[in-house]
Structures are given as structure tokens and as C-alpha cells.
Amino acid sequence: MRHFKAVFSHIQRTPYQALAGIMIVSITFFVATLFLFLGVLSSSMLSYFERQPQITVYFEDVKTKTEIDSLVKELKSLDSVSSVKYVSKDEALQIYQEDHKDDPLLLEMVTADILPASLEIQAVDVSKLETIAKHVQGETGVQEIIYHKDIVDRLVSWTRSVRALGGILLVVLTIETLLVILTIIGVRIVNKRTEISIMQLIGASRWYVRMPFVLEGAFYGFMGALLGFISSLGLILHQAQFFSGLLIGISNLQSNLLPGIQVWPITGAFVLVIFGVASISGVLLGTLGSLIAVSRYLE
Amino acid sequence: MIKFHKVTKKFGTGKTALSNIDFEVEPKEFVFIVGPSGAGKTTLLRLLTKETVPTSGEIYVDNVKLSELPYSKIHELRRSIGFIFQDFRLLLDRTAAENVGMPLEVVGVAVGEIKKKVEKALEMVGLTDKQHHFPIQFSAGELQRLSLARAVIGDPAIIIADEPTGNLDPKTSWEIIDLLQKINEKGHTVIVATHDQDVVNNLKKRVITIKDGEIVKDVREGKYTL
Numbered sequence: 313m314r315h316f317k318a319v320f321s322h323i324q325r326t327p328y329q330a331l332a333g334i335m336i337v338s339i340t341f342f343v344a345t346l347f348l349f350l351g352v353l354s355s356s357m358l359s360y361f362e363r364q365p366q367i368t369v370y371f372e373d374v375k376t377k378t379e380i381d382s383l384v385k386e387l388k389s390l391d392s393v394s395s396v397k398y399v400s401k402d403e404a405l406q407i408y409q410e411d412h413k414d415d416p417l418l419l420e421m422v423t424a425d426i427l428p429a430s431l432e433i434q435a436v437d438v439s440k441l442e443t444i445a446k447h448v449q450g451e452t453g454v455q456e457i458i459y460h461k462d463i464v465d466r467l468v469s470w471t472r473s474v475r476a477l478g479g480i481l482l483v484v485l486t487i488e489t490l491l492v493i494l495t496i497i498g499v500r501i502v503n504k505r506t507e508i509s510i511m512q513l514i515g516a517s518r519w520y521v522r523m524p525f526v527l528e529g530a531f532y533g534f535m536g537a538l539l540g541f542i543s544s545l546g547l548i549l550h551q552a553q554f555f556s557g558l559l560i561g562i563s564n565l566q567s568n569l570l571p572g573i574q575v576w577p578i579t580g581a582f583v584l585v586i587f588g589v590a591s592i593s594g595v596l597l598g599t600l601g602s603l604i605a606v607s608r609y610l611e
Numbered sequence: 612m613i614k615f616h617k618v619t620k621k622f623g624t625g626k627t628a629l630s631n632i633d634f635e636v637e638p639k640e641f642v643f644i645v646g647p648s649g650a651g652k653t654t655l656l657r658l659l660t661k662e663t664v665p666t667s668g669e670i671y672v673d674n675v676k677l678s679e680l681p682y683s684k685i686h687e688l689r690r691s692i693g694f695i696f697q698d699f700r701l702l703l704d705r706t707a708a709e710n711v712g713m714p715l716e717v718v719g720v721a722v723g724e725i726k727k728k729v730e731k732a733l734e735m736v737g738l739t740d741k742q743h744h745f746p747i748q749f750s751a752g753e754l755q756r757l758s759l760a761r762a763v764i765g766d767p768a769i770i771i772a773d774e775p776t777g778n779l780d781p782k783t784s785w786e787i788i789d790l791l792q793k794i795n796e797k798g799h800t801v802i803v804a805t806h807d808q809d810v811v812n813n814l815k816k817r818v819i820t821i822k823d824g825e826i827v828k829d830v831r832e833g834k835y836t837l
Contacts, residue, residue, distance in 0.1 A: 515690035516717035
């Protein structure tokens with residue numbers, strides 16, 4: 313309790329130093345938690361598509377229902393296919409309407425006529441997708457074949473980019489944060505040199521002297537992590553529609569890394585996990601910065 | 612209780628601050644350490660609290676060999692010693708009561724217990740009515756009394772005073788010396804480094820005289836002579 317009182321007295325006496333420390337940490341944690349959210353989302357999406365080996369075949373209007381039915385029959389007979397689902401133009405419109413229910417302008421412009429009928433073909437596993445695609449390519453009246461390999465490839469590259477960019481930014485910002493905390497706590501120690509020497513002479517242990525400085529660093533870390541987390545969560549919730557668009561029709565995305573936790577639409581459990589990771593990392597980072605400072609500036 | 616055995620201290624500059632210091636202090640003794648400025652009195656006291664270490668020789672406090680005392684245990688040694696300095700070394704942003712209670716605070720004594728002991732210590736030095744004042748509101752004599760209360764509150768076996776009357780007028784100096792004598796009568800070992808000829812000559816206590824880093828005299832009921 314005495315140590316906490318000392319920390320708050322430090323902060324009260326030099327509020328601008330404290331504010332600078334917290335703000336620098338919060339920038340780091342804004343980036344860190346944003347990339348953590350995006351990283352978990354992209355990784356979960358990747359896993360979702362990897363678990364669902366699917367090809368979607370879009371037909372030109374000339375292709376009749378009878379021709380499509382015969383193709384369905386043929387596909388179902390293949391060992392590499394586990395199921396085939398026909399999506400008519402009307403069903404395609406219904407899906408489109410569901411996906412864009414919040415955007416009346418887009419709904420007005422589209423009718424069932426301009427949407428193609430399609431087949432959703434589930435393969436027994438991802439390696440069979442290419443064989444099935446080749447089989448369907450030979451058919452007449454096929455407008456486009458989209459198979460999840462494309463999506464998976466795009467997601468892999470996207471996930472890699474998120475990780476690389478996030479990783480570089482995090483390393484730079486973490487070093488910067490450590491240096492800022494080290495400097496703030498270092499200045500604090502130098503300013504309190506007389507008080508520290510008196511405390512040491514009257515029998516204060518090393519940790520008794522160090523503890524308020526270490527706790528101060530941990531406090532900056534926690535507060536910075538909290539502010540950074542709130543900002544990044546706010547940004548993601550504000551841009552929820554954009555993220556829903558990226559999820560290509562997946563209504564409930566479960567995390568592959570956190571079993572049983574739904575990551576989109578965002579749930580309280582997912583937010584708590586991110587907050588937990590951020591706050592623990594913040595406290596650790598702040599503590600590390602101040603520990604370096606006390607070992608550097610305190611004899 | 613305290614033993615210096617062939618202690619020599621040389622500074623990095625090559626200057627010898629203390630040379631071949633050899634003496635013992637028994638429990639409950641009152642000892643003056645006298646000598647001209649730069650003789651090595653303060654260095655001797657700093658060696659006793661391991662603020663600095665000897666170049667050669669051994670120092671023992673309560674049978675503890677200081678050279679074998681690890682850095683992490685120095686606070687335990689210092690808890691057995693109470694300090695009084697010429698410049699008081701009080702924390703200006705803490706009240707009198709907070710300053711006096713600090714030695715108990717750092718060892719984790721309960722707040723209620725600290726309050727009781729602080730009141731007793733302040734009563735001993737006659738500053739009870741000023742316990743909520745800050746050091747800036749005190750005279751030099753009062754500051755030294757405050758510093759004395761802080762030195763004794765943890766009931767240490769040894770009290771060390773480095774020029775405790777250096778900043779005080781003769782009357783106030785005697786008040787401080789009287790208090791130190793009372794503390795000594797209660798069973799504390801008291802070591803006072805001083806220039807105050809009048810005090811040393813009147814008290815007739817043991818006097819160790821240091822000159823150019825060497826002990827030149829060690830007299831049981833000594834006088835101030837250089």
C-alpha cells in the first residue's frame with residue numbers, strides 16, 4: 313500500500329511525464345491490439361476455408377436447368393466430391409439481399425436476372441479441388457469457377473502481410489516504449505537521489521527502494537495497454553461493416569486458436585481475451601522498462 | 612561490538628584517507644572521534660555503514676565481518692545503526708512525524724505502531740507539538756533534534772553522529788549533546804565525530820584523535836588536542 317501511495321505521489325507531482333509515458337505505451341498497444349484482432353481474424357478465416365474444400369461454379373444464362381442437373385449427377389458420382397448444392401438465380405438474389413440488407417441502393421440495382429446460377433461443390437479434401445475444377449472446366453456454359461484455393465492463397469498472403477507488418481511495427485514500437493519508460497523512470501530516480509540515499513542509510517532494503525519505480529513503470533504499461541486496447545476496439549467496431557465484407561459471407565467465424573470463442577461478429581469473450589493479452593503484456597513491458605532503469609540508475 | 616583491524620582506505624586518486632586504523636568500541640560506550648578537516652573522520656564512519664569499503668583490513672560490527680556481508684544484506688547492518696548528520700538529511704516533502712517514522716516504515720512496521728513510537732520519540736526531543744510541520748518550518752536546532760529522534764526510533768544498538776553540532780550555536784549544541792548522553796545512558800553505543808572542542812573537553816569521554824588518516828591518540832577520558 314505504501315508503495316502504491318508513493319507511485320501516485322510521483323505521478324501527481326509530475327503529471328506531464330506520466331502522461332507522456334502512458335501515451336507512448338498506448339500508441340504501441342493501439343497497434344499491437346489492432347494487429348492482434350486482425351491476426352486472429354485472418355488466421356481464423358484461413359482455417360475456416362482450409363477446413364471447407366469448396367468450388368463454386370457460375371453458369372452463363374444459356375445453360376439450362378436440365379443440363380445443370382445432369383452435371384450434378386455426374387459430379388456426385390465422383391469419389392473426390394462429397395456434396396453438390398445448386399443455387400438458383402432466385403436463391404442467389406436472396407443471398408445477395410441478405411448480405412446487403414443495410415445498403416438499399418445496392419439492393420435496388422440488382423435483380424435475379426443479372427445474378428448467375430451456380431453450383432457449390434464440396435470436395436472430400438483440398439487436394440481434390442484442382443481435379444474437380446478441371447472436370448467442370450470442360451463443360452459448356454460455365455462462366456467462372458472460383459475455388460477456395462484462390463481465397464486461401466489470398467488469405468495466406470494477407471495473413472503473412474499482417475504478421476510481417478505487425479511484427480516490424482511492434483518490434484520498433486516496443487523498443488521505443490522501453491526506452492521512453494526507462495528514461496522517465498531514470499529521470500525520476502535521478503531527481504530522487506537524495507531521498508533514495510537517505511532511505512538506504514536508514515535501512516531500506518534494495519527492493520523497498522526499487523518497488524515504487526517498478527510499480528510506476530507497470531502502471532504506465534497497464535494504462536497504456538488499456539487506452540490502446542479501447543482505441544483499437546473502437547476502430548474495429550466503427551469499421552464493422554468493412555470487416556463483415558471481408559468475411560465473404562461467413563456469418564459466424566469461430567477462432568482456430570481459441571477453441572469455443574467466436575471472433576466475428578465480435579463477442580465479449582474474444583474482447584476479454586485480447587484485453588487480457590494486452591494488459592498482461594503492458595504490465596510486463598512497463599515492468600521490464602522500469603527494471604532496466606533501476607538496475608541502470610540505482611546503485 | 613565494533614572492531615577496526617588494520618584498516619586502510621585509499622581513494623582512486625591515490626590519496627590515503629585512512630591508514631592502519633586499529634581500535635575497538637565496547638557496547639554502551641560513548642566515543643568521540645576528533646581531528647582536523649580531511650583527517651578521515653567521515654570516511655571512518657562511512658566504512659562502518661559499508662557506504663564505502665576498505666582497501667585492506669577488516670571491520671566487524673556485532674561480530675559480523677563487513678567484508679563478508681553481501682550487498683543485499685547491507686540494509687540489515689544499517690538497521691542496527693542510527694545516523695545523525697551535520698546537514699540533517701531529512702526529507703523536505705515529509706512532515707516531522709513522517710521523517711521520524713521512516714526507519715520503521717522501511718521495515719514494514721504497522722502504521723498504528725509507528726504512530727505510537729513516533730510520538731514517544733518526538734516527546735523525547737521535545738517536538739511533540741510540531742509533528743505535522745515540515746522541515747522547512749524548523750530551526751537548525753529543531754532539525755537536529757528531529758534527526759536524533761529518527762536515529763533512535765528503531766532502537767538501534769549503535770548511534771553514529773557526524774558533526775551533529777556543526778551547524779548549531781553553543782546552546783543548541785549542548786541540547787543535542789545532552790540528548791546523546793541520555794541515549795547513551797539508556798544503553799546505546801554512541802560514536803560522535805566532531806570539531807567541537809568545548810563539548811569534547813567537558814564530557815570527559817573516550818577520545819580517538821585522527822590526523823592525516825592515522826590514529827594518533829586514543830584516551831579513555833580524553834581532551835580535544837590536535
